Structure formats: structure tokens, C-alpha cells
């Protein structure tokens with residue numbers, strides 16, 4: 355059982371990172387293999403919508419672009435669970451997270467759609483607004499949950515926490531505990 359976490363915040367060791375790390379800690383505590391990638395540290399270009407990836411034969415490269423998705427595609431393909439971590443930015447996903455999801459297009463049709471089928475997909479979200487309804491959290495949840503449905507992945511749900519400044523999640527023991535428990539559930543489900 356392997357969990358791959360993609361963290362979509364540009365803030366190094368920020369709130370998203372702290373939340374995702376606690377989830378991975380929980381998963382690892384019950385024997386899961388875990389890996390975390392920080393999308394902001396990688397070079398991930400926009401999808402050009404050339405659609406070569408969805409017409410190509412399944413043995414061809416995932417995408418012609420020579421960027422860091424080259425390493426990420428096989429990691430996604432090998433993981434049993436993909437954990438997406440994002441802050442709420444303008445009532446939506448961070449741009450880094452969105453570009454990563456767009457670039458999963460090669461898995462969205464043909465033979466390769468089977469690569470994602472049955473894999474678990476989970477979400478970790480942090481938001482600054484005191485009111486989660488005003489923060490836009492539900493928009494983020496809907497995007498990722500619909501992506502799971504589309505790809506026939508197992509939607510494992512989400513964990514979200516209010517956090518504004520650097521260190522807010524790291525100091526929130528209650529949230530961190532919840533996140534560790536979520537990690538245990540992800541690993542065992």
C-alpha cells in the first residue's frame with residue numbers, strides 16, 4: 355500500500371504541508387509506504403490541450419513535454435492512493451494543484467484510464483477565512499470529488515482546517531490528530 359501526496363502550496367513547510375505530513379504520518383504508522391512531492395518545487399508546465407496523450411498508444415510517453423511530470427506520471431501510476439493537498443486560493447484550488455490535475459489528462463481516456471481505476475483519492479485543504487462556507491472549501495471538494503468519480507477512483511473524502519498564518523496547522527494538535535487518524539483510514543481502507 356503506497357500513498358503519494360502532492361502538495362500544492364508554494365509556502366515551504368506551510369499549513370498544507372503540515373496537514374499532509376500528519377496524514378502521511380498516520381498512514382506510515384500502520385505500514386503504508388508514503389511519498390510527498392511539493393509541486394511548487396517542480397517544473398510543471400500547463401497542459402497545451404494537444405490531446406496527443408489521449409490518442410497515443412498506451413506504451414507511448416505519457417506527455418511529450420520534458421518537465422517534471424515525466425517523473426510524476428509513473429509515481430501516480432504506482433501509487434495505491436493519491437492524496438491531493440491544497441490551500442484555498444480565490445475560492446478554488448491553488449494554481450499549482452490545478453495544473454498538476456490538468457496534466458493527469460493522459461490517464462483520462464483509453465487504456466490508461468484503467469491505471470487510475472480503483473485507486474484511492476483523498477483531499478487535504480486549508481483555508482484562511484474563519485467561515486468555511488465563505489472560504490470556498492466546498493468548491494475545492496467538488497472539483498476533486500468529481501475528478502475521482504470521472505476516473506472511477508475511490509473517493510476517500512477530505513480533511514480541512516482553518517489556518518491563516520505559517521505555523522497555524524503545526525500548532526493545532528486537534529487537527530493534526532484528526533489528520534493522523536485520516537491517514538490510518540486511508541492506509542487501511
Ligand SMILES: Cc1cc2nc3c(=O)[nH]c(=O)nc-3n(C[C@H](O)[C@H](O)[C@H](O)COP(=O)(O)O)c2cc1C
Nearest residue numbers: 363365368369370441443444445481482483489517
Ligand atoms: C493568493 C491567495 C488567495 C487566497 N484565497 C483564499 C480564499 O479564497 N479563501 C480562504 O479562505 N483563504 C484564502 N487564502 C488564504 C490561504 O488559504 C491560507 O492562508 C492557507 O493557510 C495557506 O496555506 P499554506 O500555508 O499551505 O500556503 C488565500 C491566500 C492566498 C495567498
